[in-house]
Amino acid sequence: MDRMVDRYGLWATFPYLDNVTICSHDQQDHDANLVKFLHTATLLNLTYNKEKCVFSTNRLAILGYVVHDRALGHDPDRMRPLMELPLPHCPKDLKRCLGFFSYYAQWVPNYADKAHPLIQSTVFPLRAEAHQAFNRIKADNAKAVMHVVDETLPFQVESDASDVALTATLNQAGRPVAFFSRTLHASEIRHSSVEKEAQAIVEAVRYWRHYLASRRFTLLTDQRSVTFMFNNTQRGKIKNDKILRWMIELSTYNYEILNRPGELNEPLMPYPKVHVPAHRGTDS
Numbered sequence: 531m532d533r534m535v536d537r538y539g540l541w542a543t544f545p546y547l548d549n550v551t552i553c554s555h556d557q558q559d560h561d562a563n564l565v566k567f568l569h570t571a572t573l574l575n576l577t578y579n580k581e582k583c584v585f586s587t588n589r590l591a592i593l594g595y596v597v598h599d600r601a602l603g604h605d606p607d608r609m610r611p612l613m614e615l616p617l618p619h620c621p622k623d624l625k626r627c628l629g630f631f632s633y634y635a636q637w638v639p640n641y642a643d644k645a646h647p648l649i650q651s652t653v654f655p656l657r658a659e660a661h662q663a664f665n666r667i668k669a670d671n672a673k674a675v676m677h678v679v680d681e682t683l684p685f686q687v688e689s690d691a692s693d694v695a696l697t698a699t700l701n702q703a704g705r706p707v708a709f710f711s712r713t714l715h716a717s718e719i720r721h722s723s724v725e726k727e728a729q730a731i732v733e734a735v736r737y738w739r740h741y742l743a744s745r746r747f748t749l750l751t752d753q754r755s756v757t758f759m760f761n762n763t764q765r766g767k768i769k770n771d772k773i774l775r776w777m778i779e780l781s782t783y784n785y786e787i788l789n790r791p792g793e794l795n796e797p798l799m800p801y802p803k804v805h806v807p808a809h810r811g812t813d814s
Contacts, residue, residue: 538570550578551592560586603675604637612671617664619654631667635711637674638667642695642711649713679707685741688750688790689734691726694719698734700741710737725772727753731760732776735783742783749787757789 531545542553542563552567554560564585571578584590589598594608612634618624628648635641647663648656656664679702686701693714700708710733714726721729731749735742751757759773760780768774 534570534574538566540567540570543567546593549592551590557586601675604671609671613668615668617656617661618648618651621652621654624648624651624654624656627664634671634674636709638670639699639706639709640695640697640711641667641709642697642713643692644670646694646713679741685738685745685747686750687731687734687738687742687747689727689730690752691723691730696726696730696733698730698737700734700738708738710734724753724755724759727751727756728759728773728776731756732779735780742785744784746784746786749785750790751787752789752791754789757787760787 531550534540535543535545540563542559544551544553550567552560552563554563570576589596591597591605594605596603596605612630615627615630616623618627628645631638631641631645631648635645638644644663644667647660648667651657651660683702685707687698688701689696689698691697695711695713697711698709699706700710712733714721718726718729731751735749749760759768760777762781768777
């Protein structure tokens with residue numbers, strides 16, 4: 531099927547095993563792409579089950595997701611096992627639960643901090659804080675929706691660090707478009723708050739380098755000293771070897787770093803919406 535698409539120049543046509551999704555930006559393009567595919571299928575004597583076909587729709591369930599109105603959401607049927615997941619009652623259940631949650635971590639803002647009470651749990655039944663974390667992660671997944679990244683808009687990387695985790699949000703036009711978080715290792719927990727904040731920036735830029743390379747973007751942090759250290763005009767004034775290595779790594783990017791007080795960052799973190807690259811359309 532892939533060779534057929536390449537050979538006959540089928541635009542916005544994406545085969546996957548025995549499924550074919552035909553996309554477009556509007557109805558006119560959709561009809562043209564569909565007619566071309568049907569003509570090619572007839573030419574090659576391909577058959578398809580018309581009863582299973584869906585034509586001219588802006589809502590499509592595919593590969594465990596639901597695509598609708600330039601947004602990607604969970605398929606409710608696929609999410610049912612997660613929504614019905616019982617509260618862990620032993621270490622084995624907890625390990626299984628955390629593995630399940632980690633698969634969906636990219637949909638949950640500030641996931642590492644939210645999951646920390648569960649990760650640290652050693653007493654069963656779970657304490658109230660862990661119970662709340664369990665329910666909160668499930669609720670965030672139930673509401674999560676991904677929207678298409680607009681490649682024409684500039685990016686902002688807003689990072690933060692707590693005592694136990696690094697977190698970051700990738701923003702466009704003031705809206706979060708992706709989330710990153712991870713729990714700190716035992717040795718990293720002993721680092722100073724300044725180093726943690728700086729590390730959050732560096733790891734976020736690494737994580738989203740496919741978006742940020744070769745374009746100008748903005749870094750936002752609530753740590754004023756980190757703003758000073760990573761400011762391109764302050765080169766040569768930093769004596770910390772670790773910070774210097776991170777500065778050298780960031781020097782390959784074109785960015786502006788700004789300080790924003792921590793109280794202004796909090797409203798951005800709870801939003802459960804994420805954006806993803808526009809590699810497919812939504813009509814079929």
